[in-house]
Amino acid sequence: MIDETRRTAFKVLTKADRGSRINEVLHQVLAGSAHTQQERRFITELVLGSIRMQRRLDAELAACYDGRYNHMEWGVKQLLRMGAYQLRYMDSVPPHAALSTTVELAKAVDLARAAKLINGVLRELSRRAPSDDVSDDAPADELATAFSHPTWLVERWLKRWDRDRTAALMEWNNRRPVVWLRQRISAEHRERLANVAKEKGLTLVPHPLLPDYVTAEPSPASLLEAEVLNIGSFIVQDPASGAVVQAVEPQVGEVIIDLCAGPGGKTAAMAELVGTEGRILAYELDPGRVALINDTLVRLGLENVDLYPGDATAQSLPKADKILIDAPCTGTGVMARRTDLRWRRQPEQLAEMTNIQMSLLEHAARSLQSGGTLVYATCSLETEENWDLIHEFQSRHPQFFVVPMPEGVPRGWIDDLGALSTFPPDHQVDGIFAVRLKV
Numbered sequence: 001m002i003d004e005t006r007r008t009a010f011k012v013l014t015k016a017d018r019g020s021r022i023n024e025v026l027h028q029v030l031a032g033s034a035h036t037q038q039e040r041r042f043i044t045e046l047v048l049g050s051i052r053m054q055r056r057l058d059a060e061l062a063a064c065y066d067g068r069y070n071h072m073e074w075g076v077k078q079l080l081r082m083g084a085y086q087l088r089y090m091d092s093v094p095p096h097a098a099l100s101t102t103v104e105l106a107k108a109v110d111l112a113r114a115a116k117l118i119n120g121v122l123r124e125l126s127r128r129a130p131s132d133d134v135s136d137d138a139p140a141d142e143l144a145t146a147f148s149h150p151t152w153l154v155e156r157w158l159k160r161w162d163r164d165r166t167a168a169l170m171e172w173n174n175r176r177p178v179v180w181l182r183q184r185i186s187a188e189h190r191e192r193l194a195n196v197a198k199e200k201g202l203t204l205v206p207h208p209l210l211p212d213y214v215t216a217e218p219s220p221a222s223l224l225e226a227e228v229l230n231i232g233s234f235i236v237q238d239p240a241s242g243a244v245v246q247a248v249e250p251q252v253g254e255v256i257i258d259l260c261a262g263p264g265g266k267t268a269a270m271a272e273l274v275g276t277e278g279r280i281l282a283y284e285l286d287p288g289r290v291a292l293i294n295d296t297l298v299r300l301g302l303e304n305v306d307l308y309p310g311d312a313t314a315q316s317l318p319k320a321d322k323i324l325i326d327a328p329c330t331g332t333g334v335m336a337r338r339t340d341l342r343w344r345r346q347p348e349q350l351a352e353m354t355n356i357q358m359s360l361l362e363h364a365a366r367s368l369q370s371g372g373t374l375v376y377a378t379c380s381l382e383t384e385e386n387w388d389l390i391h392e393f394q395s396r397h398p399q400f401f402v403v404p405m406p407e408g409v410p411r412g413w414i415d416d417l418g419a420l421s422t423f424p425p426d427h428q429v430d431g432i433f434a435v436r437l438k439v
Helices: 004-016 022-031 037-052 054-063 074-089 095-108 112-127 140-146 151-160 163-173 187-199 239-248 265-274 287-300 349-365 387-396
Strands: 181-183 203-206 213-217 234-236 255-259 279-284 305-309 320-326 368-378 401-403 433-438
Touching: 004 022, 004 037, 004 074, 004 095, 022 037, 037 054, 037 074, 054 074, 054 112, 054 140, 074 095, 074 112, 095 112, 140 151, 140 163, 151 163, 181 187, 187 203, 234 265, 239 265, 239 320, 239 368, 239 433, 255 265, 255 349, 265 279, 265 287, 265 305, 265 320, 279 287, 287 305, 320 349, 349 368, 349 387, 387 433
Parallel strands: 255 279, 255 320, 279 305, 320 368
Antiparallel strands: 181 213, 181 234, 203 213, 368 433, 401 433
């Protein structure tokens, strides 16, 4: 009998190969399935792991295949990756199960003609010990293969950091990310979350620097079920994103412009902080993200957000005392969470992003009141999108100056020039950049 969890994993990978983001496809497919929570965790691990480690898996599989691996049919290659990931990285799956279920899956998805090939390649892989050693003088391409990253990105990082720091970042990107939850402000919500966690046998562990953020041990998975999420007492959000909200320093009664607001985590946090007397004016171009913001606001019962779909730079913004630009970027600080991003990004996109970022900065600057605060933020580690862009903006608008981060931002996350700047392996959170500008 065909294993339905692996069939679902293959379905997700097939849909994602058509251009959709893997996290979105995974959510859509699992939301409409009858799989148990344990099965969903297995599917998620198999899908994201196969994508995350695909370059290394391909290299090992190619060495076991007597032919032109790069010319292999996509579906066959994907089945091999799935089988290889189970062999190499999923200790819960016995080797014989990894082989037999992959072969049976091939037959179930109209790839029976490749069943013998798949069986032979995976058997050969199972006989070979993985090679984890990479020499200190290994070229970028070899390093990129070993850590399953694009060569161009590794070359770029090696120009900025040494080999150890680059390797540490890639190791971070290859880990299963910690799921952090931001607790709602009210004592009622916090008590409700604590009670649900206790009922499920979980311990809530606060972040050492931002205690509003907690993770659940031994696993937060049961808190992410729809019936628990719908109590509206928390939202999934990394502490680094929370530090960006702290950089804005929302106060009760304020009206704050939030540009590029999707998926809505920071929007919701600011809406809570300004209270019912304040408002958040949220702008978002991507229709899918507009829907996510709406879903978040409904789930959390927040009614003090005005949502403006469309291109913010094509809309007239009101004058404001505080503006957050959570700019679209290459996302190199969140590649651990956005598993397929490393394969979707291309070198030429960096220039495209900086053009968009400057356009947003220029547009927002015209709406900032004298004495107001503009916070520019990215989830990128690339200097072109961060300090280089800010310095270029200041050269055009010398009346804007950088001001220190408020007390709520962890001191160890602030760089020498005064920006919030986290490096995932060092700070154990997403890579985030944010700077406060005043005029």
